[in-house]
Amino acid sequence: MPTEPYVVYLEPDDEITSVVRRVRDTDARRVVLVAPSRTKATSSAVALRLLAEIAGDDGRRIALVADPLARSLAAEAGLAAYASVRDATTATGDTAAAAEPVRRATINVVRGDDRPGAVAAPVESHPLLRSAALDETQQVHVVPVPRRPEIAPRRPAPRRRRRVAALIGAVLALLIAGGAGAAVLPAATIQITPLSRAVGPVSYELAFDSPTIARGTLTASQAGRATGTYQISTPATGTAVFYNFNFAPVGVPPGTQVAAGSVVFVTVERVVVGPGAIAPGGQIAAGEAQVGVKATAPGPAGNVGPGSINQVLDPSTDAALRAYPNNDRPVVDNPAATSGGAQRSGPSIQQSDVDQAVAALQKQLADALATRLPPAAESVAAAAPGTEKAAIQVPSGLVGKRDQATFQLSGGMTYDRATIAMPDVIAAAGARLANDPGSVPSGRALVAGSLDVQKGDPRRDGDRLIVPVSVKARSSARIDADRVRDQVLGKSLQEAVAALGGLGEVRVLLWPGWVADVPRLPFRVSVEVAPPR
Template sequence: MDEIIYLEPDEEITSVVDKIKKSRAKQLGLVIPRSSSLIHSLVNLKLLKKEADGLGKAIALVTADKVGKNIAHQIGLDVYPDIHALKPLSAQNFVDLPKGNEPIEINATEAPANSRSKFQSRQVSSPAIRSYVPVENSTAESGELTEAADGIDLIEAPSTFQPSVRQQAASRTGFQSRQVGSRPRPEAQPRSQRLPGITAPGKFLVGLIILTIIASFLGLPQSTLTITAAAESYQTTLPVIVSLTEPSLTDSGLNLPGKKIEYHGSAAKRFLATGKKEAGTKAKGQVTLYNAWDGNPITLAAGTTLTDQVSGKLFVLPNKAVIPGGSLTLANGKAITNPGKVTVELVANEPGDSYNVKAGKLTIGGISSDRQASIYGETANNLTGGASKQITVLTQADITTATETLQTELLAEALPQLRAKLESPDFKIVDESVQVKLQPAVSNPEKLETETEHFDLKLEADYQAIAFNEASLKQAVLDKVTTDTPEGKTVLFDDTDSIGINYDTRSDDKLILKVEVKTKLGQRVDLDAIASQLPGQSLDSIKESLLAKSEIVEVTLNQFPLGWWQDFSYFSWNTRLKLNYQ
C-alpha cells in the first residue's frame, strides 16, 4: 500500500470517495474502525470499489470487524488485519455468506432424551419453527446477494407440518403430544374469556412502549470520546535534484526526472543617448615666463600646466618652452637681478567661457614651492575666446542600460512561452533557474563618444529551463519526511502546512532545489486498541488509563442524552472515537 487513509467511525461514503480522488497514490489502504457503519454495508463497499476501479486505483481494507471482513472478501476486496501486515487475509479466514437462492436452515433436531418425559412425544417440524431465506432482487443475477438497505432482509418461508409417527401413536393412545420442555397447551377459550378489557389499539400501544424501551436500551447512550494527543511543529529542508539524465551515484538527496524546455526570443528598440560632452571653444592668449632663480635656462615641456592665481583655472602650454637664465648687474652699489624671460602661447585646459580670465600671474606646475616666486608666468592681456557648448553622445553606459532593459522585457515574454510548452499543469519551472544566452548587437553604426540623440539596439536570446512534476516532487518529499519520522510519531500534514520550493544551483543538465517543509508531528495513537477497552468501562477508569500515556494530553466525553449513563455501552456501535492533535 502506497498510502494509508484513516477513516472516522461515522465517515460518509462521499467523504471516503473524495479522499481517494485527492490521493496521488495508486494503492490505498483504508483503515476502518470496528464501529463504522460503512463496512457493514454491502452497497457502500461495492460503490467504493467501483469508484476506485474507475480512478485506476487499488484499495484494500484494514479492519478487525468480522462482519465487514466477510462482506469485503465477498466482493473481491483485499483485507488486512492491521497496517503492519505484509499479506492480506487468506480465504480460510472468511465465512462465505449464503447466496440469494440458498435458504438459511434452522436445525430442529430432537432434544436430548433425558430432557423429556417418557410420556411426552416431540414434534419433528412444528409450525412455530420458521426457516428464512434471503429476499431476492428481481433484477439480481442468480447466486448474488440482494443489496437491501445495509444488510440482508429476511422473509418468512412457508413451512409444512407433518406429524411424526410417535405423535400419531401418542394420539391413538390418548396421550397429548407437545413440544419438549413446553407446558400442555390449554384448551381454547371463548373470545369473551380472553383478556377482557384490552383492545387491539391497547395491545399496539403496549407493544410500542416495549419496543421503545428496548430501542432506548440498545441505542442509548450515544457516546463520543474525544482524545487529544500532543503535536509539535516540525521543519526541515531537503535537497532535490531534477536531472535531464540518469542520476549518478554521487548525487545526494531525492532525485526526480526533468524535461528540457527551450525558447528563442528577439527584440529591437530605439533608445535615447544620455551621455554629455563639452564641445565649446577654449580661451587662449600670450604668457610671459620668468626665470629669476638661476642663471641657467629652464625647459618646460609641452603640456605643462599653469594655474591662474586669482580664478584657479588651469591652462596648458601647447608647445615646449625654454626660459633663459637670469643675470645680475650692479647699480648704485647694489646687485640687481635681471630674470630671463620668454613669451609663448597659452591655452585653457577645458572649453568654456569661464576660462576667459583677466591678466595676472600664473603658477607653473612642476616647480617646487620655494622656487615658484622666482619662476612664474604672467599675462599682459586678458585671455579670451572661451565659449561653452554641450552635446549629447553615445556612451557604454547607454548600451549597458539598453541591453538590461531588453533582457528584462525578453525574459518576461519568455517565461509564459516556456510554461506554455509544459506537458501538463502539474509541471513547473523555477524562474531563477532559466538559463539565458544573449547575442547583443547595435543596429546603427554610431560609435562611442560621438554626438547622437538616440541609437537602436537589437537583442536575441536563447532560453532553457528544466521542468519537473510539482505534485510528484511534493509527494516524494512527504514520503521522505514520513520515512524519516521518529518511531511513535506521525506526520500531520494539512492545508495549513506548506512545502516551499526554492532555487539553489543549476548546470546544463541538472537543477538543484532546496525544498522547505513546514508541518507538524503528532504522537501515534492506536484507536483500535482503545476501542477494545471501552465496552462496560466507566469514564473515570478510561480517563485514568488514557492520561497515563505520555502521548495523550486530554480526554473528553460527550453523551446523548446528557447524564444518561456514566459507563460506556456494551455495544460498540454506540461509541465513537475521535482523535485530535494540539
C-alpha cells in the first residue's frame, strides 16, 4: 500500500456506508477523512466505531478532520481526530498530540469455574490517549496477567460477530433516523419558466464539402402514334385529238365535254381544228388539233386506255367537226391513256403527335433519374451545369409523313447531382445560428422545437454544395441548477426571486409554510425548469 496519506473529502449527505466504500476503494494505508460541519457519517459514535472496526480489519489507519463535536465522537470511537488537514497529513507516529483521553467503561470479565465462588477480580480499563498525528494510536504493550490455576478455561463466545452485527444494526437505525430527519427539514422548490424572444430571420450560406454525388447517363425510347389523316382526290388527265371534216376551221372552246363511255372529260383550253381536205381517192382528210383534257370527277375511273375517248358531247361542236350528218367517223380520240385519277385517305403524322411523344420521353427520363436520387422532399440537391437536359432525336421529315400509323423516338440524359439530406441542412443551420453571438448572446440558448429553416436555390461549386438558408428561432436564458442554488441559499423569499429575476418567471416555494428563508443546505433545494414560453 502507498505510505502517503490519502485524503477523502466528505459531503454533508454522505452515509457511513458510502464512506466505508470510498475508504476501501483506495490502496492507501493511511486515510484522512475531511468532514464539513455536520456530516451524517460523523454525527454518530456508533457509526464511527463501525468505521474503526472495518479499518482495523483492512489494516488501515483512519484520521478525522472535523469540528470539535465530531472530533469528540471520533475519540470515543478510537479514531484520531484533528482540527486541520495540515495537522492530519504532516503528523507522524512519534509526534505528541494534545489528545483527549478516551473514556472507556469498566469491563467486568466473568469466567465460569467448576468450583463455586471462583470469580475473576474486576479489571479496570485505562484511558487511551488520542494522538494528533496521523498515526493516531499509540503502541500498546500487552502485559500478560497471570491466570489463576483454579479457573478452568472457557470456550470463547463469538463476541466479535455479535458486536459487528450490533454496530450494523445501529448504523441502519441511524440511516432511518436520518431519512426521517430529512423528511422534516425545511425545503425549497425553485420553479423557473424562462421567457423566450425571437431570433432572426438570419441569412446564411451553408457549404457542404462532402455531399452525396450521383453521376451517370440515362437512355430511353418512346413510341408515338399518328393522329392526323390525309385525303387524296384528283381527276385523271390526258390528251385528246379533235378531227375536223369540215372545209372550214372549227373552234373548240375550253370546257368542251368529251366522253369515254360514262366517264366525262372536258377540254382545258380553246383549240382551233384546221379544215379538212380532199385526199386522193376522193375521201376527206380531216384536219387535227390536240388539246388537254381532264376528267370531271376525281378518282381512278378517269384513268382510261388509249382510244377510249370517242364522243363529243356538245352537239354543235360535234356537228361542225363532222361536216355532214352521215359521217360516222370519230371526231375525237385519245392516243394515249389518261392517268392520275385517284381518291383515297390514310394516317398522317402531325406536329402535335411528335410533341406528345417528346414530352412522354422527357418524363420517362426524369422518372428514371428520380429513382437514382433521394426523395426531393427529404433532401436538397443541385445539378452540375449543362447536365440533366434530355437530348431527343426527331427524324427529319417525320411531321407530315403519310401512311405511317406509328413512329419511334429515342433520347438520353447525363446527370451529375450533389445531394444533402434536409435534416442535415436543418442541423447545420441551427448550429450556425446557435453559435452566432450576434444573434444568440452568451448565456442564452435556442428553444427546442422553435427552429424554422427556409432553404433557397442550392448551387454547385465543384463537388461542394452551397445551400442558402433563412433561419429564425426563439432563445431563452440557460438555466444551471447548481448556479441557481448557489444564488438563493439562505436568502429570503423576496431576495431569492430578485436574484433570479433575469432568468424569467420565478416562483420560490418554501416548506413548511412558516419558513421564511431558503434553506442553506443545497440538497434541500430543488430546481424545476418549465419549458420556455
